[in-house]
Amino acid sequence: MPVLLSEEQRLKEVRNVFKIQSDALDAHRKGLGTEYLDALDLMKSCTGRIIVCGMGKSGHIGKKISATLASVGTPSFFMHPGEAFHGDLGMITTEDLLLLISYSGETDEVLKIIPSLQHFGNKIISITGAKDSTLAKNSDVVLVAAIQKETCPINLAPTTSTTLTLVIGDALSSVLTLEKHFTPMDFARFHPGGSLGKRLLTFVRNEMRHENLPFVKTDTSLTDILLVMTQTRTGLALVMHEDHLQGVITDGDLRRFMLSGKSVHETIASDLMNSNPCFISPNARLSEAEDLMREKHIKWLIVSANEKDIEGIIEWGQ
Structure with missing residues (x-):
């Protein structure tokens, strides 16, 4: 029993x-x-x-x-x-x-x-x-x-x-x-369907976002910056002047600004942007992009072969 x-x-x-x-x-x-x-x-x-x-x-x-x-x-x-x-x-x-x-x-x-x-x-x-x-x-x-x-x-x-x-x-x-x-690369070749295989075998160009990018101008108002970031569903804004990248604004930059107590109405993109953004080549592997984001404690990278012409953006965990 x-x-x-x-x-x-x-x-x-x-x-x-x-x-x-x-x-x-x-x-x-x-x-x-x-x-x-x-x-x-x-x-x-x-x-x-x-x-x-x-x-x-x-x-x-x-x-x-x-x-x-x-x-x-x-x-x-x-x-x-x-x-x-x-x-x-x-x-x-x-x-x-x-x-x-x-x-x-x-x-x-x-x-x-x-x-x-x-x-x-x-x-x-x-x-x-x-x-x-x-x-x-x-x-x-x-x-x-x-x-x-x-x-x-x-x-x-x-x-x-x-x-x-x-x-x-x-x-x-x-x-x-x-x-x-x-090596891990050898392992990835035998496991292309796993997360490690994807990280090591996939290139940034295969995963980057290249459409509906969050472009704003240097004189774009804070309200419009928020609107662009919302419409494009990104936590990032690319600040441009005459088709040249001047800097980036992240959702973290916005949070820090809101906590600073500064005037919202007079603030424009050039006041908020980081003029030294992080780039990654479209020919880099996804693992390299993730390693760089982890090192810099950021969620986004700008994809560019020459750090001038923007080809796209890539997000952590994309």
């Missing part, structure tokens, strides 16, 4: 799960050795892809490991061992490296593909909890991921073991990222 735990019992169990898993990670960290160097050497020297295989929960973890490797510049994909045994082995080339995951080291679907891999001449790295298992004995490098217990109350569902396996994959990926000198 279902058991209703008290709030204290629930929190105790949650904390227990964290402790068991963190203890397992710490124990593995203290005991790991040069087998990691051997695995990294194989992975770094691989001229093909790193193909990850695993069944069940190990398969789910394998997909994440493969995805992480691929995202940081190490070509990789996940192959279901059952599908591999029924034709997908044809996707493997002799240059590929196999990463096989099985906690018991006796998963039938994984073991069945080993003879073919050995026939192809592929190197095998295994992650297993059993160092004397069939999988371990047929691997070039074995990363033993043994644990004391799963966090599952009945000690059956893969929990601690899958966490440890995932961290092993992250550790390998991290070292490869460092050794390949993988």
Whole structure:
């Protein structure tokens, strides 16, 4: 029958799960050795892809490991061992490296593909909890991921073991990222749809506002300045004289003026403007624009190739 735990019992169990898993990670960290160097050497020297295989929960973890490797510049994909045994082995080339995951080291679907891999001449790295298992004995490098217990109350569902396996994959990926000198720009190329990709791959000219710009003249009244900023929905006014930029007025400038107590009726744009605005080239990257705005503590930049001819404006977070 279902058991209703008290709030204290629930929190105790949650904390227990964290402790068991963190203890397992710490124990593995203290005991790991040069087998990691051997695995990294194989992975770094691989001229093909790193193909990850695993069944069940190990398969789910394998997909994440493969995805992480691929995202940081190490070509990789996940192959279901059952599908591999029924034709997908044809996707493997002799240059590929196999990463096989099985906690018991006796998963039938994984073991069945080993003879073919050995026939192809592929190197095998295994992650297993059993160092004397069939999988371990047929691997070039074995990363033993043994644990004391799963966090599952009945000690059956893969929990601690899958966490440890995932961290092993992250550790390998991290070292490869460092050794390949993988940069944020490289990362962005593989993540063009993410926020980082947009910042690093998008140019200012692609994001700038170039229509309905908030132009005012040096003698424009404060009332009309507010009207222009409202109509153009910007927090900025570009102060012009004979088609040349003289300065800018921001909503911050207006707030400071209002607090100064000076006369509103006699104030014109030239009294309020900042004559040293910040510019950015249309060919700069969006990340450069954001870095400059962050450095200057401003929300707008004027887009110009020569700091004379205005091509547009760009807003923080646009």
